[in-house]
Amino acid sequence: MSIIETNELVKYYDDLCAVDHVTLSIDKEVFGLLGPNGSGKTTTVLMLTTLLRPTSGNASICGHDIQKHAERVRSAISYVPQDMAVDIKLTGRENVMFFAKLYGIPSPKDKADEALALMELSERADDLTRTYSGGMRRRLELAQALVHEPSALFLDEPTLGLDVAARKKIWEHIGSLSRRGMSIFVTTHYMDEADRFCDRVGIINRGKIAACGSPEELKTNLMNDIITVRIEGMCQPPDLEGVWYVGRQEDEISFTAENGKEALPALAETLTRNNVKVRAMSLREPTLDDVFLQAVGQQEEPHGFADSKFRMMLRRRR
């Protein structure tokens, strides 16, 4: 049995379905729940950390049901919420000691020092956290979460609002924790970070899991080369041998092709023949952005291309 299992998890806020039949299975790995704002990431995490009751479905952590054995679940997990919450009037060490005591750890002082050292905060441990940078506060929260050596660690948008260097550092720490045998459930809306640092990702959109797998798997399964075309006006995706339509963002449409180099001129020709004004074209390797675009597109528009929607968008932009 996996460490984190969810089975058809559903959460409604009144009429709004924030999480829609989510079924996941997560082992000792870094699992990224990836989706835009409002897609239901936080709601999922709140249910798994026993802070919110699911409308239906169930989930278990280390075999403990999140509703029937909430206390056991809480002994097995740590949770770092999306909005940072550290006591700025306390020092870094006091902040961590406080959690160590709450977890009932036998020697809280040693354990706190260890966690602070792991997060590279030892030197500043006795300064008030008021003086810490955003990245340091995040690492302090990680240290708080680590003192009791949880089996599963839940991080809700741990890199939100941090600069590039701080983000990278947080992800490196996440990676090293995972290598120590912790199962890490992390949410993010940064596709590139999920691509680089997660072992597996689940793409969530409007509460539904649209795709799930390792970034490599998702990218190679779905696509070979990516061709993006910047166009003017609207366009019907052309029907071309070996070229598939992926999706559209603003005035860029993307395609995936078995052989991008050959498809490029053919695509340009066809588009021009269809009276589409092509501004620029480029060929590149697929990213999770493309995976997301395609997965979400399939989910929302089973009949392909919502032309009217883009026409409206364009009209608004003018």
Place this chain on the structure above:
Amino acid sequence: MRGIITFIQRDFLRWERGRVAVISALIMPAAWLIFVGLALPVQFTGNYLDFITPGILVMTMLSAGLSGGALLMFDKILGFLNKFLALPTPRESILFGKILFITGRGIIQTTIILIIAVIIGASLLQPLQYVMIYIVLFAFGILISSFATTVALYLEDHDSYAAFNTMISMPLFFTSSALMPYDVMPGWLRAIAVLNPLSFAIDAIRDIGYGIIPVLPLATLLGIACFVIVLCSHVFRKVTI
């Protein structure tokens, strides 16, 4: 139990670091004691300072409790509560830790006020009498801090709570038996004052000063306190599903 103590320690540490607030909470009751207790030419009783001191002690506890009510709400708004709720520590210890902290802080403040009162001329009592006074203040503190915490959790918003706080603190004080004996009150005021929970605490402390053991007021106080705690736990459980 361990959790409760840890939560209380955290709050005391935070309180002690906010230096200005530690002093400013004492200004108001100290001013009442000095300007009203000493300077006001009133003839209700022999030593008006002795008469008004119980009222000021209860007032100190009242404002400590009401201002402390916002603490748990802030923990909730700032995201601390969610972190605490995801811990294996029993969830109730968050609430009881908070109520005990607010009461404990109030006890420290009333002690300072009590010392000031004795310095400026209130009569010294027997040690046992002080012990009983502290029991009354503690019961009243539990009552008022769980009441304030409940209201704040229910309102969920700092501005509404601040408005509520200013709205009730002065009227509660003036309609109690803090400033004058029942027999000189106008009838309408007496009718309110005998029902005011502040009066129970104030009368109990006065009784102690006269050498009477205040069984009835103290029992009433404890009864109301228990009721409010149950109500508070209920609201707490509701906001933390």
